[in-house]
Amino acid sequence: MHQGEGFRLEKFPLGTRVIYPPDSLPGIRDLDAAIRHALLNPHGTPPLPELLRPDMRLTIVFDDISLPLPQMRPPDIRGRIIEHVLELAAAAGVDDVELLAANALHRRMTPAELKRAVGDRVFRAFFPKHLRNHDAEDPDGMTHLGLTRHGEDVEINKRAAESDLLVYVNITLTAMSGGPKSVAVGLGSYKSLKHHHNVHTLRHSTSFNDPPNSAMHHSYHRMAKVVEDHVKVFTIETTLNGDNFPEATKFLQKREWEWNLRDQASLLAFKKANEMTPLKLRREIWQRNDAPFGVTGIHAGDPKEVHPLTLANVHRQQLTEIDGQADIGVWGLPFLCPYNVNSIMNPILVMSLGLGYFFNLYRNKPIVRQGGVAIFYHPMQNDFHQIHHPSYIDFFEEVLTQTTDQQAIESKFEKQFAEDPWYTHLYRNSYAYHGVHPLYMWYWGAHAMEHLGDVIFVGADRKAAARMGFRSASTLADALEMAKDTVGGSPSITYQHTPPATLADVR
Numbered sequence: 001m002h003q004g005e006g007f008r009l010e011k012f013p014l015g016t017r018v019i020y021p022p023d024s025l026p027g028i029r030d031l032d033a034a035i036r037h038a039l040l041n042p043h044g045t046p047p048l049p050e051l052l053r054p055d056m057r058l059t060i061v062f063d064d065i066s067l068p069l070p071q072m073r074p075p076d077i078r079g080r081i082i083e084h085v086l087e088l089a090a091a092a093g094v095d096d097v098e099l100l101a102a103n104a105l106h107r108r109m110t111p112a113e114l115k116r117a118v119g120d121r122v123f124r125a126f127f128p129k130h131l132r133n134h135d136a137e138d139p140d141g142m143t144h145l146g147l148t149r150h151g152e153d154v155e156i157n158k159r160a161a162e163s164d165l166l167v168y169v170n171i172t173l174t175a176m177s178g179g180p181k182s183v184a185v186g187l188g189s190y191k192s193l194k195h196h197h198n199v200h201t202l203r204h205s206t207s208f209n210d211p212p213n214s215a216m217h218h219s220y221h222r223m224a225k226v227v228e229d230h231v232k233v234f235t236i237e238t239t240l241n242g243d244n245f246p247e248a249t250k251f252l253q254k255r256e257w258e259w260n261l262r263d264q265a266s267l268l269a270f271k272k273a274n275e276m277t278p279l280k281l282r283r284e285i286w287q288r289n290d291a292p293f294g295v296t297g298i299h300a301g302d303p304k305e306v307h308p309l310t311l312a313n314v315h316r317q318q319l320t321e322i323d324g325q326a327d328i329g330v331w332g333l334p335f336l337c338p339y340n341v342n343s344i345m346n347p348i349l350v351m352s353l354g355l356g357y358f359f360n361l362y363r364n365k366p367i368v369r370q371g372g373v374a375i376f377y378h379p380m381q382n383d384f385h386q387i388h389h390p391s392y393i394d395f396f397e398e399v400l401t402q403t404t405d406q407q408a409i410e411s412k413f414e415k416q417f418a419e420d421p422w423y424t425h426l427y428r429n430s431y432a433y434h435g436v437h438p439l440y441m442w443y444w445g446a447h448a449m450e451h452l453g454d455v456i457f458v459g460a461d462r463k464a465a466a467r468m469g470f471r472s473a474s475t476l477a478d479a480l481e482m483a484k485d486t487v488g489g490s491p492s493i494t495y496q497h498t499p500p501a502t503l504a505d506v507r
Contacts, residue, residue, distance in 0.1 A: 027294020
């Protein structure tokens with residue numbers, strides 16, 4: 001069981017169902033050849049060289065630090081693709097080129113993080129003047145493209161909106177990413193994001209990884225249509241295999257019954273060393289755990305034609321068919337989520353990871369029945385990164401002490417956090433998440449909270465869990481005893497074993 005910056009061995013009751021991911025797919029051997037082929041043989045558009053001309057304005061956009069998870073062992077596939085695009089642009093005589101990190105309302109990437117994503121050569125050539133973070137609060141840097149047929153504002157980065165060609169370089173790690181989300185969200189503003197990052201929309205997104213049944217994705221599609229009417233987008237989407245763990249923790253990649261004596265010895269040695277290491281150092285060690293991902297697909301061209309191919313690759317790697325729902329679902333939450341890279345997993349992010357991301361790793365139906373119980377493993381320390389998460393601290397201390405009701409929080413506090421000038425200053429000039437971000441993470445669990453009858457965290461700080469309205473237990477046995485009040489004395493139990501990511505196809 002993953003449990004923050006650590007893990008534990010757990011014995012489940014007899015009859016517990018465990019959902020494992022499929023075996024990791026082989027990665028593409030000759031990535032440079034695959035990139036060239038994708039750019040010269042795109043879907044739904046002419047080859048990239050035919051779209052380039054000397055007098056054009058070219059903007060290359062790439063996913064920010066929230067993808068992939070864990071960080072990819074260098075060189076990052078985004079950097080390799082960007083080099084190929086730049087070589088073609090140079091051959092076509094394109095002089096006006098800018099690179100943007102699509103960080104939306106996330107924190108800005110540091111120079112070191114940008115360098116890791118795009119590679120040393122690109123960084124040296126473009127940073128800082130022509131390689132930068134998107135700034136959703138720049139009053140002179142945003143352009144309002146119009147409204148969707150549902151009246152949703154579509155506002156994106158001005159440089160991108162005024163480009164002759166926007167090349168988007170993406171890593172689609174799960175089925176919720178990429179496609180219509182990339183430009184409309186990654187280069188969007190609060191004015192746009194509030195239309196889909198709200199309680200009503202997220203309650204009707206079942207699940208985030210099942211786009212046809214996600215109101216959030218329906219909004220993305222409407223916004224992408226407006227973007228498409230104004231900007232020529234050439235997307236390059238990549239998918240990764242399930243190789244999440246380097247050699248030292250390779251045993252975590254395997255199903256437990258496949259462990260040999262070496263794996264068992266590695267487990268015991270690493271677990272003991274990990275537990276003896278101070279928490280701060282342990283966090284640093286886990287954050288440096290680069291994943292030896294293999295690239296399983298590279299597709300380029302029109303976003304509408306590329307993304308279905310991308311999703312097929314994601315499903316090949318992650319989809320596992322499951323027969324029926326359980327009374328209790330169990331998840332072990334790891335040390336990492338999209339919003340604590342090189343940072344700290346605070347209690348709100350733990351809640352978002354469990355009830356937002358892991359609960360929604362399904363198609364058709366959740367692995368837990370309506371009114372069932374979710375059990376998560378995480379220590380949930382009351383600890384926050386002072387630079388990255390300042391508005392999270394105030395949200396935890398000032399808002400959650402008054403109410404945990406998502407609708408009440410949205411109506412009473414969202415505008416205050418979204419428009420606070422100090423939070424805006426820190427977002428624009430430091431490395432802080434936007435002021436509204438902790439509220440969005442609280443809404444992220446809206447569908448799960450409406451679906452479930454109870455939520456229990458094993459090993460959590462009791463005061464932190466109680467502040468957020470959750471119960472905590474010391475052991476699985478205690479958690480199952482507590483769950484009896486909701487699901488009775490002989491519940492069916494399903495443990496969704498992830499990472500590597502497992503997408504449950506529940507029938």
